[in-house]
Amino acid sequence: MPAAALKSQPTRSTSRRAVQPALPYEPVEKRPLPPGRPRDWYVTHNRRLKAMRLAxxxxxxxxxxxxxxxxxxxxxxxxxxxxxxxxxxxxxxVRALMRYAR
Incomplete structure (x- = not known):
């Protein structure tokens, strides 16, 4: 089979209008945290979530x-x-998470 026959055809969009991506930072639906943990656990948990969002x-x-x-x-x-x-x-x-992501 010739190499020209193996080339794939470029794909065309079936959409008639340009697709606009949603805003990249929409608010996340909040869920209640599990009860009964020490206060320090909640502080650390929320700090990790914020650091992850920022990273x-x-x-x-x-x-x-x-x-x-x-x-x-x-x-x-x-x-x-x-x-x-x-x-x-x-x-x-945040910087520690970025080091880990490399």
């Missing part, structure tokens, strides 16, 4: 190296996605 937003915006993610940049990203400014501990956790 994803930074990666989506093109910040791939933790050295590029200074506290100011992380806090400006927090404003952009609509979460409260993170503490220094949360900023440190």
């Amino acid at each position: 994803i937003a930074l990666l989506d915006s093109g910040v791939y190296v933790p050295d590029q993610a200074r506290n100011e940049r992380i806090r400006s990203t927090a404003r952009l996605i609509g979460v409260h400014p993170p503490s220094d501990s949360t900023c440190h956790m």
Whole structure:
């Protein structure tokens, strides 16, 4: 079989209009946390969730190296996605998550 016959045809969109992606940062449906845990568990859990959201937003915006993610940049990203400014501990956790994602 000739090599030209093996080439696939370019796919065409069946949509008649351009598809607009949804906003990348829509509010997540909140669910109640499990009761009966120590307060420290809830604080840590919420800090991890916030750090994860911020790390994803930074990666989506093109910040791939933790050295590029200074506290100011992380806090400006927090404003952009609509979460409260993170503490220094949360900023440190964001950079740790970005190191792990590499």
